[in-house]
Amino acid sequence: MRLSFYPGCSLEGMANDYCESIYAVFKNLGIDLVEIEDWSCCGATAAHSLSEVMSVILPARNLAAAEKMRLDIICPCSLCFNRLRFSQKMIKKKIFHIPWEVTGNIRVLDMTRFLAKPSIIQLIKQCILKPLDSLKVVCYYGCQMVRPPKITGYADYENPQTLDLISSAAGAQVIDWSYKSTCCGASIGIGRREIVESLSKRILEKARQAGAEAVVVSCPLCQSNLDIVQKNRPEPPTPIFYVTELLRLSFTDKGNPQWFKMHVADPVPVLKAKGLL
């Protein structure tokens, strides 16, 4: 199986560990990821805050490149996924002139939904060497991956399941909780730090109350918000894992501590205590 891969800007910088773990996991699963050649930024919040045209044509360029490759796009970043899907919808409406040749007919898949397909879950279960059965986790989806349902196509936006399915396939004990898709504050921390702190702290608090030892996420921005808010905090850290980091951990005898060095909330003590590292 071959898929085109749109990493997005975060995966080159802040979430480099995410990018590497994705490549490692897909290699284990035997699925070819082909990075979209010469991809560019999707415009993120800035483009859709300032100019509607730019928020359509910036992702359109990447859609056009993937259409040339004739491969479905897999998208690890929630916001990129949302923007690509939005752009696709607008391209089909034919409101704006798109400078690139693009039909919008290619499929844009959110990475977690791809991994949560029954066939891929089977594949994951076959690859597992070391089940994470002692680790209690909650899964946090954030907003852009599930909402608005008209764009993302998630029918279960109130109680999404993809990350839960993947994590439990990796053997972890997945706990149900109510804050799966509450916003973490996104990029507002740049201008209004107190807002992002109040939102992220509340999510962490609720995760701890639910009895979780770690949080599983798939969005680079959610990860960094929930991670950075734990800097200089007295409580023991609640590590924020990317879903692929957990998968990779269960696929090998030894995880890659190199990735865990990039976390602010150090996951090593928790994993060592559980005998997973």
Next chain:
Amino acid sequence: MHNSILDPETATEHDPCEQRELIGDRGDYFLNRIQGETGVNVSACYQCERCTNACPISQFMDIKPHQIIRYVQLGWRIRLLKSSTIWICLSCEMCSTYCPNEVGVAEIINHLRMMAASSSIAPKEKNLAVFHHTFLEELIKSGRINEFRLMRAYYSKPDILYAKIRNGTLKEEFQLAMTLLRKGRLKLSAPKSKAVKEIQKAYSQTRGEIV
């Protein structure tokens, strides 16, 4: 106190002490314009406040989401564009998703933000407005966003650094940057996308420049 619900005959529509404002002399021009441009049926709102209750940051807003919709109905354009709500809205789409009448509240707020960005009204949340502009500038310059370059460009904008020094958050942010650098999360350089010229051309075209 007189209970108006039990006695509809004597009930008045509003508190007589409350100061009432007149609808602008432009009538429903603004409402029609917003509805036409976004395709959202603003008139369907019956003020159930579901959006405000769903909103994770409504306590930080000066005009609450349901009031935004009401103000659009009333045509209070200036008041809307001067608000901080339109800048701090996270576009988390809670309001639009849970609205019983399918009013796209987040779409309206986002549209108002675009209107504010291209108007002559000074944004209430200057930091956020400048950040969005800086982000787009960096994107046009290099095709992809590098966090370090973005933050460097953002801090070199007028007043941003000064404001950080004044409210004493600069030290904290510098420490955060150092932590991230030590953790290897902040890349000082990143490959540019080869598509810069294409993107610049498209950007100029959207602004009506001749290329």
